[in-house]
Structure formats: C-alpha cells, structure tokens
Amino acid sequence: MxxxxxxxxxxxxxxxxxxxxxxxxxxxxxxxxxxxxxxxxxxxxxxxxxxxxxxRDLPAAPAPAPREIRSTHPARRRLPSHQRIEWLAWLTAGSLNIAIWGIISLATGVMIYFWPVWVIGPWGLVLLSRTLLRREGTRSEITGTVRCNNRLSAAAHN
CATH class of the missing domain: 1.10.8 (Helicase, Ruva Protein; domain 3)
Known part of the structure; x- marks a missing residue:
C-alpha cells in the first residue's frame, strides 16, 4: 500500500x-x-x-491471486458429512424395521399393519426439512470456523 x-x-x-x-x-x-x-x-x-x-521493515504484500473463473454449469450441492451420516442412519434403521416387519408378516402368514411408517415417516420428514432448509450452521468466511447451535466449532463442514 x-x-x-x-x-x-x-x-x-x-x-x-x-x-x-x-x-x-x-x-x-x-x-x-x-x-x-x-x-x-x-x-x-x-x-x-x-x-x-x-x-517499513516488511516486504510489500504480493498482489492477491486472481479469483478462479466459475463454470457456467451449476455446481452439484453436496451434503455436509454430518447430514450424510444422519441419512445413512435413517436408511439403516428404516431398512431394519421393514425387514423385521416383513419377517413377522411372513412368519404369521398375514400382512400385518405397516408399523415401520411411524419410524421412517417422522424421522425422514425432519431430516428432509433440515436438509432442504440448510439451517444446520454457518461457516465464517474469515476464520473458517463453524457456528452450530450457538457453539463455536473449529471443524469445517464439507
């Protein structure tokens, strides 16, 4: 300067x-x-x-590197790692519940009430709303820290 x-x-x-x-x-x-x-x-x-x-005793600051030109194609949005884990847990628990329901229905010979909907449905709706709204936390562009639930975490979201 x-x-x-x-x-x-x-x-x-x-x-x-x-x-x-x-x-x-x-x-x-x-x-x-x-x-x-x-x-x-x-x-x-x-x-x-x-x-x-x-x-005075410091070298002049190098010119900032030119910003990368962005592609005209929209970038594919990636889920943060914690949401991928949540979705995997939902899929695993849902699959296990459906498997248990299916085994019980086959063992009794009667198609019983589809109770896994009460596990899969509400949990899936909560995960879907959190994923679509993207309201898990915000990343500070200055420090690279993440603020989640009023706590400061040094881990960066993917």
Whole structure:
C-alpha cells in the first residue's frame, strides 16, 4: 500500500494494514508479540506516515491471486458429512424395521399393519426439512470456523 505522509488515516485503511500485518504473521515474518504491538500502534495512529512505520521493515504484500473463473454449469450441492451420516442412519434403521416387519408378516402368514411408517415417516420428514432448509450452521468466511447451535466449532463442514 502506498500512503501520503501527513494525511489522516481512515478506519478502513487501518483495517487493511492490520490485515496485511496478519498475512505477515501467518507467513512467519512477525512473532505474536510483534504483531500485537504493531496492531496496537496502528489503531493509535492518526496519519498514514505513522502507519507506514509499522510496515517499513516488511516486504510489500504480493498482489492477491486472481479469483478462479466459475463454470457456467451449476455446481452439484453436496451434503455436509454430518447430514450424510444422519441419512445413512435413517436408511439403516428404516431398512431394519421393514425387514423385521416383513419377517413377522411372513412368519404369521398375514400382512400385518405397516408399523415401520411411524419410524421412517417422522424421522425422514425432519431430516428432509433440515436438509432442504440448510439451517444446520454457518461457516465464517474469515476464520473458517463453524457456528452450530450457538457453539463455536473449529471443524469445517464439507
């Protein structure tokens, strides 16, 4: 970033400098303590010359990589891994219930009441609504963490 000397700095410019310092931290050019000190100084800075001192001994930030061009074909939506597991459990339990119902019907020689519907139906409707609404959790684009049920989890959804 290029700055004029005695021009006052804006909050968004301070944030850009802090982001740049964060990139240098992750690249291993700064220690945590140095990063903390420089960020504190950036937030105390009034002019662009003061902020520029925080970046003086660091290499210029590389230009951001161009974004990948997206295909014109819509991407196939993949279920998160926890939902795939839930659907597999539903399919397994439903199949087992139907098998038990079928064995009992064959053993008695009479087609008995199809009771597995009370296991398969409600559970399937709940899973279907959760899958279609996609309201399981949200991913933070900044930190990569996932917020589910008001808890913060470091695991990323697929």
């Amino acid at each position: 290029e700055y004029a000397d005695n021009i006052r700095i804006s909050d968004s410019e301070r944030e850009q400098v802090v982001d740049e310092l964060g990139r240098h931290l992750t690249a291993g050019r700064l220690t945590i303590d140095e990063f903390d000190q420089r960020v504190a100084q950036v937030y105390r800075s009034v002019t662009q010359a003061q902020v520029r001192k925080m970046l």
